[in-house]
Amino acid sequence: MPNTQYAIRLEHITKTFGEVTANHDVSLEVHHGEILSLLGENGSGKTTLMNMIAGIYYPDEGEIYVGDEAVDIRSPRDALRLGIGMIHQHFKLVDVFTALENIALCMEPGEKFDLKKVRSKARAICEKYGFALDLDQKVYEMSVSQKQTLEIVKVLFRGADILILDEPTAVLTPQETDKLFAVMRNMKADGKAVVIITHKLHEVLTISDRVAILRRGEYVGDVATKDANEAMLTEMMVGKKVELDIERPLPVNPTRRLSVHHLSVTGPEGGRVLDDVSFDAYGGEILGIAGISGNGQKELLEAIAGLQRADGGAQIQFFAPGAEDKPTSLIGKTPKDIRDAGIHLSFVPEDRLGMGLVGSMGMTDNMMLKSYGKGHSPIVDRKSPRELAEEVRTELGVVTPGLNTPVSQLSGGNVQKVLVGRELAASPIVLMTAYAVRGLDINTSYTIYHLLNEQKKKGVAVIYVGEDLDVLLELCDRILVLCGGKANGILDARTTTKEEVGLRMTDLQSNKKEVRA
Amino acid sequence: MSSLIAWIMRAIPFGTIIMYGAMGETITEKSGNLNLGVPGIMYLGGFAGFASAYFYENNVANPNPVLSVIIALVCALVASALGGLIYAFLTISLRANQNVTGLALTTFGMGVANFFGVFILDGATYSAAPIANKAFAAKIPVLSQMGVLGQTVFSYGFLAYAAIVLAIVLHWFFNCTRAGLNLRAVGENPATADAAGINVTKYKYLATCIGAAICGVGGLYYVLDYNQGIWATTGQIEALGWLALALVIFTTWKPLNAIWGAYLFGILYWLYQFLPSLLGITVSSAMTDLVQMVPYVVTILVLIAVSMRRKKEDQPPAHLGLAYFREER
Numbered sequence: 001m002p003n004t005q006y007a008i009r010l011e012h013i014t015k016t017f018g019e020v021t022a023n024h025d026v027s028l029e030v031h032h033g034e035i036l037s038l039l040g041e042n043g044s045g046k047t048t049l050m051n052m053i054a055g056i057y058y059p060d061e062g063e064i065y066v067g068d069e070a071v072d073i074r075s076p077r078d079a080l081r082l083g084i085g086m087i088h089q090h091f092k093l094v095d096v097f098t099a100l101e102n103i104a105l106c107m108e109p110g111e112k113f114d115l116k117k118v119r120s121k122a123r124a125i126c127e128k129y130g131f132a133l134d135l136d137q138k139v140y141e142m143s144v145s146q147k148q149t150l151e152i153v154k155v156l157f158r159g160a161d162i163l164i165l166d167e168p169t170a171v172l173t174p175q176e177t178d179k180l181f182a183v184m185r186n187m188k189a190d191g192k193a194v195v196i197i198t199h200k201l202h203e204v205l206t207i208s209d210r211v212a213i214l215r216r217g218e219y220v221g222d223v224a225t226k227d228a229n230e231a232m233l234t235e236m237m238v239g240k241k242v243e244l245d246i247e248r249p250l251p252v253n254p255t256r257r258l259s260v261h262h263l264s265v266t267g268p269e270g271g272r273v274l275d276d277v278s279f280d281a282y283g284g285e286i287l288g289i290a291g292i293s294g295n296g297q298k299e300l301l302e303a304i305a306g307l308q309r310a311d312g313g314a315q316i317q318f319f320a321p322g323a324e325d326k327p328t329s330l331i332g333k334t335p336k337d338i339r340d341a342g343i344h345l346s347f348v349p350e351d352r353l354g355m356g357l358v359g360s361m362g363m364t365d366n367m368m369l370k371s372y373g374k375g376h377s378p379i380v381d382r383k384s385p386r387e388l389a390e391e392v393r394t395e396l397g398v399v400t401p402g403l404n405t406p407v408s409q410l411s412g413g414n415v416q417k418v419l420v421g422r423e424l425a426a427s428p429i430v431l432m433t434a435y436a437v438r439g440l441d442i443n444t445s446y447t448i449y450h451l452l453n454e455q456k457k458k459g460v461a462v463i464y465v466g467e468d469l470d471v472l473l474e475l476c477d478r479i480l481v482l483c484g485g486k487a488n489g490i491l492d493a494r495t496t497t498k499e500e501v502g503l504r505m506t507d508l509q510s511n512k513k514e515v516r517a
Numbered sequence: 518m519s520s521l522i523a524w525i526m527r528a529i530p531f532g533t534i535i536m537y538g539a540m541g542e543t544i545t546e547k548s549g550n551l552n553l554g555v556p557g558i559m560y561l562g563g564f565a566g567f568a569s570a571y572f573y574e575n576n577v578a579n580p581n582p583v584l585s586v587i588i589a590l591v592c593a594l595v596a597s598a599l600g601g602l603i604y605a606f607l608t609i610s611l612r613a614n615q616n617v618t619g620l621a622l623t624t625f626g627m628g629v630a631n632f633f634g635v636f637i638l639d640g641a642t643y644s645a646a647p648i649a650n651k652a653f654a655a656k657i658p659v660l661s662q663m664g665v666l667g668q669t670v671f672s673y674g675f676l677a678y679a680a681i682v683l684a685i686v687l688h689w690f691f692n693c694t695r696a697g698l699n700l701r702a703v704g705e706n707p708a709t710a711d712a713a714g715i716n717v718t719k720y721k722y723l724a725t726c727i728g729a730a731i732c733g734v735g736g737l738y739y740v741l742d743y744n745q746g747i748w749a750t751t752g753q754i755e756a757l758g759w760l761a762l763a764l765v766i767f768t769t770w771k772p773l774n775a776i777w778g779a780y781l782f783g784i785l786y787w788l789y790q791f792l793p794s795l796l797g798i799t800v801s802s803a804m805t806d807l808v809q810m811v812p813y814v815v816t817i818l819v820l821i822a823v824s825m826r827r828k829k830e831d832q833p834p835a836h837l838g839l840a841y842f843r844e845e846r
Contacts, residue, residue, distance in 0.1 A: 094702050106714070109714070113695035
């Protein structure tokens, strides 16, 4: 039923990427003069949904109405014509252009190319909303918040009535966030419809009028912000706890194997992606690491594995069995140094075919990646890797036409089995896994849980970075929660609740940091 | 002194050939397409221009020089633009690997030109289009008689001057027009350009085809002016094509630099012939090819200098060599 009070309305939108359903039957509407928060965990389909409004993706099913009219948004150009402007999480700016040139890219197609006019119009926008923007500054010289200001000016320049901001505060300082919120309120007062994608609960409560929640690509519901509180939103976001029946033996004789102290990592853009994280990992237990993705999990594991440089002052110590009083420092060691030092550290990275395995090589050759340096003969030994590949294939049930079939041709689950099999064959003391069951079916996932438990029983210190809270709660012994690159508490997985973990993932508990394990 | 003049008079026509190649490739690369098929495209342009002029001269009773110039130019532009279209279709629409496609196009262009050239040569080692050559190589009437200045500055065919004008026009186009701004945005960050409502595919296609057409003029100039209107079984065009690609890097993607850069390359390329008379250094014939490599060495030095200075404006377009697909995740 068409209704003019809506700025934009989505009806039964479904979008799939291959076999992955990003959005399923989502209906949503935004009013003029309203700020709507779109809340959801990572991978819940918020960005995909908004990208369909902005013309980046095209929905498989469903309809989009702007005002009263059913519209067909086939490209960003169509979206702009309809007055829809999106500020993407990864800025869409040309680095070598000045601010002015970037704004000029957004001119109406028929308009005369007149940079002076662009300049005066951009100035007027800056004055109206109180932006401080040097129009002649090159984008690569700008700070993140300046870039974001430029993005907002760009969208306003084009005359957008519907504004979508995708995690705009992720890279801002609190002061900058306050400024942004003031701007958003100005836009709202101007009668614009504003959508903000975020998973920071306090921001949702501060800025929005209404909250819509997505979970696993589906629309859960909406609440007026004045009736909402953090606990309620968290529950809607993470959902009710699901019983999975994953076996979880009690840790036997836990011994400290890995000790991380004050670990910080500086990201490529200068900010700290990992900030002063400290924890111990014990043999015979599974330490879960929870967090919205991109909150430092990758950097944490890579810093331990020797793939990322840790900032000064950090300590990463490895305690070999039988030499618990003589730790080895892993700081400054490359993966090869670590291996050569006889440290059994296995790493199952998130990017299986990029970092873990070579997609165009078969199982045997992939096994050989870890053993090619052994022995003194200039000719590599293919026999033992082939035996290992055969062993992994039979023991883990890898379905492959042959040991030399390129692993990129195997299904996701089989690729993961090859990788995990190889890493376990190195008889690790510390085993780190990142999103080990991402994209795998239920059966394969349970196979992986089982393998991890086997290792745990053998006395291996297992670190499990995961995204599914239900799994983390049932598989792990302790859970370290990362939020914004900081350790936001270590929880006992047996006693904590899903809400507690969810809350810590989204909200930094700077004052009430407690370690309960 | 006279050998210095002779040197300059060699270097400028030589530079003109690669200037066209470099300017065409600069347009293409500004859209993010790295077309390594420049040698092949120059072959296509050179051969199409020659063949059309040749047939016109030999089949018309009173060939008109102006008309022969127009025919040769149009054919060269169309043929090389078609070469660019093949590349554009493969890399933009089918998202084939740009390097492989470009190299294949080089082989293809050379093959096509030499294959059809066989029918014109008809057993001879070379054939000529003298009327077209005369028209293309015509010097500026009065000015070219003015002593040293006339010899070094005004004694070239019109395409040599057109190249300079084109470089200035391109500079203006890239920096002062909307289409130029949009084109640069496409090459730097197609996702941004797309989100701003710019038709990325259209810009890439047009830039690749127009760029290829301009490369083709380089080939045309080589055959009908520099090489005195002669199509022969042995061709030097390929080497010139690679030099044009090097020149693009040397100019740091700025058309104005192509003017002096091209002439500098010309001077360096002919260094071996003028070293003995100018500096008294004798170059043994075995070393000739080595000395001819100097332009490439200079290009490498420029590359090193540019990467050490880390100035963003001197870098290649950020998305050069990569295909763009909107729904990529």
